[in-house]
Structure formats: structure tokens, C-alpha cells
Amino acid sequence: MKWLSVHDLKPEDLLRLEFDTVFDQQAALEGQLEPFLQALEEYADGWMPDVVNGKRRRKYSRAAVWKSLEERRDENSTGLGLYRTKWPALDMSLSLWFPPLPPNLGIFINVKSLSFFAQAERCYRFVEMVRAWASCNPVVHAVAHSSDDMILADSPSFGRDKKTRRRDGFDKVYEVFWLNVFGPKLVETVGRERMLSTPAHRVEELPNGSVLLVTWPTVADFTSKEARLAQARAHAHLRPDLDFDTILSTLHERSAMLAPVEPRFFPDMAPLLSRVVDQAASHERQRRIAEFNVWQPPEPEEWRPVDAALPPDVENVERVLQQYRLYAEHLVALLHSEVPSVFEATPESLTDADFYFWREEFPKSRLREAIDEHAVPAIGAYLGEVLVRNLGGRWIPRQKLEEAQVLVGNRVWLPFARARNYMRSRQSLLDYSLTYLYRVAERCWG
Numbered sequence: 001m002k003w004l005s006v007h008d009l010k011p012e013d014l015l016r017l018e019f020d021t022v023f024d025q026q027a028a029l030e031g032q033l034e035p036f037l038q039a040l041e042e043y044a045d046g047w048m049p050d051v052v053n054g055k056r057r058r059k060y061s062r063a064a065v066w067k068s069l070e071e072r073r074d075e076n077s078t079g080l081g082l083y084r085t086k087w088p089a090l091d092m093s094l095s096l097w098f099p100p101l102p103p104n105l106g107i108f109i110n111v112k113s114l115s116f117f118a119q120a121e122r123c124y125r126f127v128e129m130v131r132a133w134a135s136c137n138p139v140v141h142a143v144a145h146s147s148d149d150m151i152l153a154d155s156p157s158f159g160r161d162k163k164t165r166r167r168d169g170f171d172k173v174y175e176v177f178w179l180n181v182f183g184p185k186l187v188e189t190v191g192r193e194r195m196l197s198t199p200a201h202r203v204e205e206l207p208n209g210s211v212l213l214v215t216w217p218t219v220a221d222f223t224s225k226e227a228r229l230a231q232a233r234a235h236a237h238l239r240p241d242l243d244f245d246t247i248l249s250t251l252h253e254r255s256a257m258l259a260p261v262e263p264r265f266f267p268d269m270a271p272l273l274s275r276v277v278d279q280a281a282s283h284e285r286q287r288r289i290a291e292f293n294v295w296q297p298p299e300p301e302e303w304r305p306v307d308a309a310l311p312p313d314v315e316n317v318e319r320v321l322q323q324y325r326l327y328a329e330h331l332v333a334l335l336h337s338e339v340p341s342v343f344e345a346t347p348e349s350l351t352d353a354d355f356y357f358w359r360e361e362f363p364k365s366r367l368r369e370a371i372d373e374h375a376v377p378a379i380g381a382y383l384g385e386v387l388v389r390n391l392g393g394r395w396i397p398r399q400k401l402e403e404a405q406v407l408v409g410n411r412v413w414l415p416f417a418r419a420r421n422y423m424r425s426r427q428s429l430l431d432y433s434l435t436y437l438y439r440v441a442e443r444c445w446g
Contacts, residue, residue, distance in 0.1 A: 003051045003083035006091045006112040011282040013258070015117050015126075015219060016147040017109040019133060019181075020140040025103040029096075030066060035136045036094075036107070037062055043129035045122050047090055047111050049082035069096070076101050088116045105137070114146055118220040127179055127202070131212055134181045139210045141186070145177035146222050148283035152254045153177075176235040178219040178227075184209035190238055200234045223255040261289040266296040268439040269430070275355045276430070297430065300437045302414040302421070309405055309412040312397050320397040324404070327381030334378065345386050347442070350434040353382070357422075358429045371423050377401060379423070380416030383434050387413060390438075391445045409445040413437065 006014055023032050041048065052058045054068025060082070068080040075098075082092035088111050095106040117123050126144065134142060143150070153175045173182075173190060187195050187209060195211050196203055202214040215234050216227040232248040265273045273292045280288045304310075314320045328345075331353075335342045339356050341349040357363075363371060380401065387393040387406045396405040396412060402420060405412035415437075422432040 003085050004087060004089035005083070006089045006110045010278060011280060011285060012112055013114040013146050013148045013282050014110050014112040015114050015144060016150060017107065017130070017142070017144040019107040019130065019142040021105050021133070021137040022140065023103050023105050023137050025099060029069070032137070036133055037065065039129045039132035043125045043132070045125045047084065047088050047116065049090055049092055050085055051083040053081040053083060088112055107133070110147065114220050118218060120217045123218045127214055130179060130181065131204070131206070134210050134212060135206050135208065138208050139181045139183045141183055142181035143177045144179035145219065148258055149222060149254055150177065151283045152257060173235070173238045176213070176215060176231055176238060178215055178222055180213045182211045182213065187211050195238065198234050198237050200230065223258060228252060228255060258283065258286060261286045261293070263289050264293045268436050269297060269433065272351050272354050272433060272435055276358060279359060297433060297436045300418070300440050302418040302437065303411050304405070306407065306410045306412060309396060309407065310398060310403055313399050314397050317397055321395055324381045324384060324395060324397070327377045328385045330374065331378035331382040342382070345382070345389050347386065347390060347435070347438050350383065350386055350438055354429060354433045354435050358426060361426050363423050363425050363428065376416065376419045376423055379434070380419035383418060383437065384415035386438060387415065387441060391442060408441050411441070411444055413441055
């Protein structure tokens, strides 16, 4: 059973739920979890999990849930994952902690994508599920909202680690999201009357003293002016010490950070930058596009006019050229499983290699000694071979690798010097990309 992981798919905003509640450690665990599973099965409209992952994967059933929890249990905790094998992707987890830790049940849900929750009816059913859960046991805190916006917000949901959150609790209203369940302790801190009079789409007092609050009918349009206004009004009402205009301005700033930006990348670098952007976390994607829209690589400095070319200074030219080919083959051996195109030695294979090194953060993740002794010669030789094969270039070997040249038209290029600059840092992989040097050489040659 292969499930769709929200982390394996293209970065995209998702609906995130964080739900923390306490449970009675004296009561039977199955009896306490039955209402949670019942509500999940009743209200998970179109995103119901079909895989249970404990020590092994099983098709979803309540029996599979009990078995997985039993298998994973240790002295203080147990847990499992719930997933889907088809769209929308789901990553869901149940985590339970037992004494001497505070008895706690944590439920985390990520559904990709957020656009799946554009319908009011689907959002209503999600709220009803959370309401049913929050009615079962005293809630510490629960929120559901855009994952991207939660990350951008200054909220304990993302701003503190789990241990700190459990120790400190939610001592005040840090943020109001689309769906909120405030536990009895926080309700009393804010004031029950004030909490219940919050201007919002839905405010409901639950039997255990918690309060459910939904700011807007649908979550997918959380960045709309109307939804942001409702969010700001609720927050300002619950935190009269805060300024409404400041809250609203902050929300609009977050919306602007998430607003779609049309890519207008430097043409030679567009194929590479598009792939780099696709790797960015979804909440950072638009900012990265905007940054790359105004960025262009520095002009290559690793070249000389043909009349300034250094002559060969090696005794056996053919032996040195064979060594260059061996270096290039080392790169093919290193990358071929991840970058099959390196066998072809084409301009496109240079872009594929650029992206691989950037994705792997190669200059940072490998030992500097290994980079200088092995990676730089292999990369430089491979770049030179691509210039030779595709632009009719000719090697001019030198005893010092960084002086070795490839003659193309009226210029000589220094591929090993380029490789040295390229491997300085992750940013250098873009500033000194193999792709860009090739494209400039191609234009000069043409």
C-alpha cells in the first residue's frame, strides 16, 4: 500500500489541524478512542484514511488501529499514522502519552491541498468532526487553518516545541485561526461571557466548558479581505489589549506574502530556477519567486580572449586528456542514479546536475577536502567535455587544473576554475551555475 504523502507532493498549502486533549488513564483506551474514530468515519468527507501505519501497514479498520497502537506501545507512549492512497493526500497521526507524563492525546492532521476545502459543506463537516472530538474529553487547545499561514503567524502552534507547549499550556489567546477550540482554563482566563460574545461565523459552548469558534464559513479563502476582517475582529475582541488595525494589517501582510507571483526568471536560468522554486516550502514559494524575478547571475569570469590563451605545458597531451575524461566519468559515476541524463553530456544534463547539487546542498553537506580533491576536478572535466561535444570545443591542457582551457570560437573557457567557484557555497551553485557558463559560451560561439 503506497500512500500519498503531503511531503512528497509538490509544495502546496494544506489544511492543518492540531488537537490536544487529556484522557482518563484509568478507563479502557479503546472505549475512549471509539468516539474519535466514529466521528472521523462519519465526517471525513472525501479525505478518510485508508491506511494505518504502526509497526507495519494495514488497511484501515478499527481493529487495525487497536493492533497498531498495541504494537507501538512503550512505557510512556504509543501512536500511529493514518494515510490515504489517493488524492487528497493525508498525513494524520494519533499520539498518546501515559503517566508519569501528563496523560494526553494529540491528533495532527494535514490534508493537501487546502483548495479541497473550498466548499462550505465540506468545511462544516470538518468542524462537526472537531466539535465531536472536543465534546469527548477536556480540550487543552485545538486549531485548524492554512498550514502556510500558521507558520507565518506568531503562534505557539508553531512557535514552541511540544514539550514547552505541554508545560506552559496556552495561557492566552496568541492567535485566532479559522477553527479554534479554547479549553475551559483559557475560557475562564479570557472570560466566558466575552468568549461567547465573540463576533464570528460560529461560537458554541461545549458541554465540558470548552468553546468552539469558527471565524468564517470556509477555510480555503482565508486570505480574502472578508475572511481576514472576520479573523481580526475575533482576535481583537478576545485580546482587547491589542490594536485592531495592527492585527488586521499583520493579517494582510501575511496574505501578501502568500499571494501568487508570476515567475519572470532570467531566461538562461529559468529551467533551473523553476525547479529550485518547486523545492521551496509552500509558505516561502511566492517570496522565492519574487526574489528570483529580480535576480540574475553575474557574468562568467572564467574565460580569456583567444589571443590571451595559455599554451599547453604538459609533456603528454593525450595522457592528460585521458585524465580529464576519467575525471568526467567520475562525475557520471557519482550522479548517474539520481541524474541519468549525465550519460548524455548535453546542456540539459548540466541543468540537471546544477539542480542535484543545489538540492543536496552539496558544498555544505560534504567534506571540504573531498569536494576540493574529487568533486571539483570531476565537475570541471564534465563541464569541459560538454563544451567539447556540443560546441566543437578543444581542450588546451595545463599542468595546473584551474588553468586548463577549452577553446570555443574566439574565447577559451576555464571549466576547472568555474567548478572551484561553483563549489564554494549553495548560493554559488546558482551564481556560478554550469548551465549559465554553457549558455554564454554558446552565444559567443554562435
